[in-house]
Amino acid sequence: MISVQEQDFNQQVEYERLRCQSSIGAIVTFTGLVRDINDGHTVSDLSLEHYPGMTEKCLVDIVEKAKVRWNIIASTVIHRVGHLTINDQIVFVGIASQHRGDAFAACEFIMDYLKTEAPFWKKETMEGGETKWVDARESDQKTLSKWAL
Amino acid sequence: MISVQEQDFNQQVEYERLRCQSSIGAIVTFTGLVRDINDGHTVSDLSLEHYPGMTEKCLVDIVEKAKVRWNIIASTVIHRVGHLTINDQIVFVGIASQHRGDAFAACEFIMDYLKTEAPFWKKETMEGGETKWVDARESDQKTLSKWAL
Amino acid sequence: MITVLFFAKLSEQLGVRSLQVEWRQAQDTDQLFQYLTEYKAEWAVTLTSQPCLKAVNQAMVNNNIALKEGDEVAFFPPVTGG
Amino acid sequence: MITVLFFAKLSEQLGVRSLQVEWRQAQDTDQLFQYLTEYKAEWAVTLTSQPCLKAVNQAMVNNNIALKEGDEVAFFPPVTGG
Numbered sequence: 272m273i274s275v276q277e278q279d280f281n282q283q284v285e286y287e288r289l290r291c292q293s294s295i296g297a298i299v300t301f302t303g304l305v306r307d308i309n310d311g312h313t314v315s316d317l318s319l320e321h322y323p324g325m326t327e328k329c330l331v332d333i334v335e336k337a338k339v340r341w342n343i344i345a346s347t348v349i350h351r352v353g354h355l356t357i358n359d360q361i362v363f364v365g366i367a368s369q370h371r372g373d374a375f376a377a378c379e380f381i382m383d384y385l386k387t388e389a390p391f392w393k394k395e396t397m398e399g400g401e402t403k404w405v406d407a408r409e410s411d412q413k414t415l416s417k418w419a420l
Numbered sequence: 421m422i423s424v425q426e427q428d429f430n431q432q433v434e435y436e437r438l439r440c441q442s443s444i445g446a447i448v449t450f451t452g453l454v455r456d457i458n459d460g461h462t463v464s465d466l467s468l469e470h471y472p473g474m475t476e477k478c479l480v481d482i483v484e485k486a487k488v489r490w491n492i493i494a495s496t497v498i499h500r501v502g503h504l505t506i507n508d509q510i511v512f513v514g515i516a517s518q519h520r521g522d523a524f525a526a527c528e529f530i531m532d533y534l535k536t537e538a539p540f541w542k543k544e545t546m547e548g549g550e551t552k553w554v555d556a557r558e559s560d561q562k563t564l565s566k567w568a569l
Numbered sequence: 570m571i572t573v574l575f576f577a578k579l580s581e582q583l584g585v586r587s588l589q590v591e592w593r594q595a596q597d598t599d600q601l602f603q604y605l606t607e608y609k610a611e612w613a614v615t616l617t618s619q620p621c622l623k624a625v626n627q628a629m630v631n632n633n634i635a636l637k638e639g640d641e642v643a644f645f646p647p648v649t650g651g
Numbered sequence: 652m653i654t655v656l657f658f659a660k661l662s663e664q665l666g667v668r669s670l671q672v673e674w675r676q677a678q679d680t681d682q683l684f685q686y687l688t689e690y691k692a693e694w695a696v697t698l699t700s701q702p703c704l705k706a707v708n709q710a711m712v713n714n715n716i717a718l719k720e721g722d723e724v725a726f727f728p729p730v731t732g733g
Contacts (some may be wrong), residue, residue, distance in 0.1 A: 283432035293456035293506050300449045307442035320577050325627035338621025357442045361583050375528045392577035404578040407647030449729050469659050474709035540732025541659035553660040556729030
């Protein structure tokens with residue numbers, strides 16, 4: 272399941288959706304939250320823009336790449352867009368597999384690629400009301416090297 | 421939070437407990453479930469024995485080791501003992517961190533060490549009613565090599 | 570016509586979210602980019618002073634590629650989702 | 652006295668979950684193990700025919716270590732939790 276949505280999501284609902292088959296031995300979930308501090312300044316809230324159409328294609332493509340490499344029984348990727356505030360949920364990636372190694376690797380792989388390839392952009396509102404587009408992190412690009420074949 | 425318990429746990433409750441601070445940017449959870457098939461035979465249910473006292477010490481120790489290596493804001497390890505049936509939850513490991521890399525690594529590290537060091541033993545009841553102590557997997561030992569310093 | 574889209578900071582700086590360019594002005598992505606840098610006085614600086622990624626028909630491309638009538642080309646800053 | 656505990660398959664096969672051994676019979680873990688292999692006729696086979704881990708005072712140990720009065724020593728198969 273892949274979804275780009277404004278509304279919040281529920282951890283339990285997504286978890287139970289993944290726990291759908293008796294052959295599943297491992298479920299790994301990642302949830303990204305809005306932090307109060309980013310790059311040393313205090314953030315009051317966040318607005319997320321995306322490229323409708325391309326975003327969904329890109330997420331489908333990343334999940335397909337993961338399925339080629341690991342044994343995945345069920346997967347969910349949810350990414351929110353629009354206005355978010357501190358501690359809000361931004362993104363959910365959940366993977367159900369027979370064994371834990373597959374679930375951990377696939378979940379982290381999807382997050383790493385989502386971070387560098389999926390067309391989302393964050394704009395922060397800082398404490399004083401000033402806004403700032405978030406800069407891409409070089410470290411996110413470097414992280415990809417661990418998935419090199 | 422570390423707990424060895426007979427009763428089931430709730431994903432949402434554990435997730436919300438980890439989502440306790442506005443500096444948290446990433447929560448990774450692992451849940452282990454009872455699979456219907458193990459090593460090629462059909463399992464109908466499972467009984468989990470442990471070494472009371474040592475189990476808790478061992479889990480505390482593994483979490484402490486993880487805290488030395490990664491930035492962890494909050495952590496939870498729950499392991500069930502007693503009688504379990506197919507699709508039941510066995511174990512939960514949840515890690516809350518500022519950044520995703522720490523949360524993924526710490527969560528997988530804790531599971532890998534728990535699998536090889538924590539004194540739990542599984543006994544399966546197979547379809548015909550026959551029981552069988554689960555054999556340790558050599559692959560679980562090998563997995564540890566990725567955490568070598 | 571080629572549909573050109575801008576996102577995020579780039580769209581804000583250019584003051585435009587989308588525009589149409591005639592295909593004869595933009596037969597490949599390099600030509601289109603060149604055309605855009607000359608579209609308005611300040612666009613050259615905005616488009617060349619920062620990293621700018623591009624996607625053709627919603628797939629990221631790194632090198633110059635040929636365009637055909639009806640293609641959708643997007644320019645945007647490095648992504649920051651997740 | 653040394654408290655000896657057995658777990659899981661090992662406890663089932665030996666038919667015992669715990670027993671007390673006098674310290675003079677078990678001044679280190681090797682000596683204790685040797686004592687146990689001679690405790691009953693079939694124990695030698697059970698204890699030596701399969702991998703058997705040990706913990707002293709609830710901490711896993713690999714090599715032979717000295718024991719003191721009151722110590723708790725556990726023997727068990729490789730763990731299979733998680």
